Amino acid sequence: MKFVKNIELGDPSSNKQHFIDLKLKLLCCRYWLINLWDCHDMVFPFWRLYWNKNDGGQLIHQDTIFEMDANHIFIIPPFTSFSSRYTKNHVYNEGIHVSGKHLTNLFNENDFEEKALIHFFIHFNLGVPFDNVYPGILKIKLTDYLKQRLDYLTYRLKIENTDFKFTFNLKLQAFIKEALTNIGPELWKTINMDERVLQVIRYAEVNINKKLSNADLSSLINMAPNSFARLFKEEMNITLHNFIQNRKIAKACELFEHSNKTIEDVSFSLGFSDRYHFSRVFKSVTGLTPASYKSGKYT
Structure with a gap:
């Protein structure tokens, strides 16, 4: 018996197929x-x-x-x-x-x-x-x-x-x-998003614990910060700054759900300057304080 290794992943067709990766x-x-x-x-x-x-x-x-x-x-x-x-x-x-x-x-x-x-x-x-x-x-x-x-x-x-x-x-x-x-x-419509915006979104998702500035992110795709900010708003219907804040708070909610980290730990791990700044952003996004969310009194 001969082991066949990586010949088009066993696909006999030369017609390339493109699938959407859904991470449920x-x-x-x-x-x-x-x-x-x-x-x-x-x-x-x-x-x-x-x-x-x-x-x-x-x-x-x-x-x-x-x-x-x-x-x-x-x-x-x-x-x-x-x-x-x-x-x-x-x-x-x-x-x-x-x-x-x-x-x-x-x-x-x-x-x-x-x-x-x-x-x-x-x-x-x-x-x-x-x-x-x-x-x-x-x-x-x-x-x-x-x-x-x-x-x-x-x-x-x-x-x-x-x-x-x-x-x-x-x-x-x-x-x-x-x-x-x-x-x-x-x-x-997000599946047809501009590839430059997708590239920045993927980078931000992996590096959400860092401080992510417009200048740093726009440099990834060789665009001027103002031009990229306009492109991002057109594609995502949200400003880049608000998007980054939302993703940081989404990560915070995940950490509260699936770890024993304190509010201070989560704040620090996501690049906020202090707990109070984190709490203000968290409440502006969710309408709840981190303590209220962490207590789990919602459905």
């Missing part, structure tokens, strides 16, 4: 009973997917109110400013106030349909450049395929909420990817 990273997936969901002006650096089994939930973006129902899922891209509420128990008009508990197989869901939201949610990232699409709230019809996947996921979450099996992970990823295919093409 799961952050959390939960099935909850929520009796209070008064959350105002939330902004987070990850995608959110929501589904409510019963009526009464609302999402608000700018001047648009989305009434949530069991026939639709709602997808919210990163850095979208939005609010939520449970209309049957609406108490607060500002701040972030959530009360609920994990739904297990010990509960009969029918007993709670009139007094709580039966709420499924996923937080995830897609990687560069897809975590930088235009903000908004996307309402997607629940197809038969998505419904079958959702039935499986919610059933399993009621049994196991911590250590997920390989099959669950595959089906969860398949559910997210199938939901994303129902989003219109206008959201994905």
Whole structure:
């Protein structure tokens, strides 16, 4: 037997193919009973997917109110400013106030349909450049395929909420990817982005712990700082400075979620001059202080 090594990776065709590298990273997936969901002006650096089994939930973006129902899922891209509420128990008009508990197989869901939201949610990232699409709230019809996947996921979450099996992970990823295919093409214009902007974004992502100036970044692609700043704003619909701040705060959120680093440690590791500067930037991006975010009192 002869081992064949790297002959066009086993592809017999000379026709080159180009694939898009999607780096789906799961952050959390939960099935909850929520009796209070008064959350105002939330902004987070990850995608959110929501589904409510019963009526009464609302999402608000700018001047648009989305009434949530069991026939639709709602997808919210990163850095979208939005609010939520449970209309049957609406108490607060500002701040972030959530009360609920994990739904297990010990509960009969029918007993709670009139007094709580039966709420499924996923937080995830897609990687560069897809975590930088235009903000908004996307309402997607629940197809038969998505419904079958959702039935499986919610059933399993009621049994196991911590250590997920390989099959669950595959089906969860398949559910997210199938939901994303129902989003219109206008959201994905980032895949046709100017290569110079992509090059800088990739560099910034790898070196997000450093102080990244416009002059340093524009020099990577041999452009004048002012010219590159204009190009970046045209391509990304955000200034380079704000983009870098957003990515640093996104990294901070990831560190808070998946490490035991203190606020001071995270601030220092991301190149901020001190904790107070970091806290001001963090709150300007997310609407929360680092301490509030770190406590995890949000959905």
